[in-house]
Amino acid sequence: MTAPLLEIRNLNKSFGPVQVLRGINFVAHAGEVTAxxxxxxxxxxxxxxxxxxxxxxxxxxxFFDGRQVFVHGPRDAASLGIEIVYQDLALxxxxxxxxxxxxxxxxxxxFVLDEGGMEQKxxxxxxxxxxxxxxxxxQQVSSxxxxxxxxxxxxxxxxxxxxxxxxxxxxxxxxxAQTAQVLELVRTLADNGHAVVIISHNMNDVFAVxxxxxxxxxxxxxxxxxxxxxxxxxxxxxITAGRSGNIGMADSNLDLTDDGAGNGAxxxxxxxxxxxxxxxxxxxxxxA
Ligand SMILES: Nc1ncnc2c1ncn2[C@@H]1O[C@H](COP(=O)(O)OP(=O)(O)OP(=O)(O)O)[C@@H](O)[C@H]1O
Ligand SMILES: [Mg+2]
Numbered sequence: 001m002t003a004p005l006l007e008i009r010n011l012n013k014s015f016g017p018v019q020v021l022r023g024i025n026f027v028a029h030a031g032e033v034t035a036x037x038x039x040x041x042x043x044x045x046x047x048x049x050x051x052x053x054x055x056x057x058x059x060x061x062x063f064f065d066g067r068q069v070f071v072h073g074p075r076d077a078a079s080l081g082i083e084i085v086y087q088d089l090a091l092x093x094x095x096x097x098x099x100x101x102x103x104x105x106x107x108x109x110x111f112v113l114d115e116g117g118m119e120q121k122x123x124x125x126x127x128x129x130x131x132x133x134x135x136x137x138x139q140q141v142s143s144x145x146x147x148x149x150x151x152x153x154x155x156x157x158x159x160x161x162x163x164x165x166x167x168x169x170x171x172x173x174x175x176x177a178q179t180a181q182v183l184e185l186v187r188t189l190a191d192n193g194h195a196v197v198i199i200s201h202n203m204n205d206v207f208a209v210x211x212x213x214x215x216x217x218x219x220x221x222x223x224x225x226x227x228x229x230x231x232x233x234x235x236x237x238x239i240t241a242g243r244s245g246n247i248g249m250a251d252s253n254l255d256l257t258d259d260g261a262g263n264g265a266x267x268x269x270x271x272x273x274x275x276x277x278x279x280x281x282x283x284x285x286x287x288a
Contacts, residue, residue, distance in 0.1 A: 003066055005030045005195040006051070006082075006164055011060030013043075013050055020046050022219045024060070028164060028195040033186060035206040035227070036199045038216030039239055044199045047216070048166050052084040053077040065163075081163035085153045085170060093142040097134065098122045100141055101156040125155045129188055133181065147178025154185055158194065165189055166197040171205055183209050203232045217242035222249050 004027035215238035237244035
């Protein structure tokens with residue numbers, strides 16, 4: 001197996017007294033789609049924001065392309081080639097596709113904007129991603145469908161020589177046909193060599209595109225397994241109980257009756273400080 005593009009070891013993150021991420025270990029490989037799943041509040045978005053530099057972790061080690069890196073903010077993440085497409089998309093309705101894709105990073109030719117160059121690059125990127133449904137890159141974003149908007153947001157993310165693209169619930173608001181389009185695009189990104197991480201609550205979507213599934217449970221990484229080695233049912237159990245048969249978290253880690261205000265089971269003692277969280281890279285044939 002190739003070395004992961006991104007590797008995170010023992011990441012912890014608290015907001016005030018509430019520990020939201022505990023001992024997270026995570027990997028993402030180039031050319032693969034990793035689905036990040038978990039119940040509402042499990043910590044998926046927080047993990048992604050730590051990767052993207054929006055949040056600073058309290059502790060944890062990041063490795064990118066085999067070397068240790070320090071992400072102190074979104075610029076550090078962007079300079080590594082990490083791009084995140086957030087759920088709210090952050091596209092400007094009153095601008096066209098080209099303007100949106102280059103927003104804040106406009107190309108200039110001398111003192112004027114290089115409109116032709118940007119237009120060409122935007123069109124090239126959409127073509128490379130096999131996006132066929134967008135008629136003109138000069139179309140206002142307000143006139144696009146939800147799926148097309150998602151497509152533009154993803155194209156914007158890959159425009160910048162990104163290597164790791166993270167999508168926070170890209171299909172949540174989409175109908176069947178648009179979901180299929182976006183998933184196809186997600187697959188294309190991975191096939192083009194990107195490492196892709198997709199957050200989704202939809203098991204059909206997850207199994208349609210994912211090479212690996214990372215399941216979070218109450219702020220911990222319950223399991224990170226090849227998608228071919230788990231069933232829908234097992235993933236649902238990992239999400240809802242942190243464990244499915246012999247996959248997932250050890251008993252001692254499961255009893256975290258945290259009430260969300262930091263008054264839950266004492267964490268000290270459950271996992272000695274500095275011990276990486278348990279990521280069960282299960283091999284086929286392990287099943288009893
Ligand atoms: N800025 C913040 N301040 C305090 N608590 C936060 C903050 N952001 C997230 N949390 C808490 O962290 C926990 C994890 O939230 P997060 O948004 O990461 O979950 P999620 O897995 O993305 O859930 P969803 O599927 O609903 O999007 C939740 O209990 C949430 O209330
Ligand atoms: Mg979220």
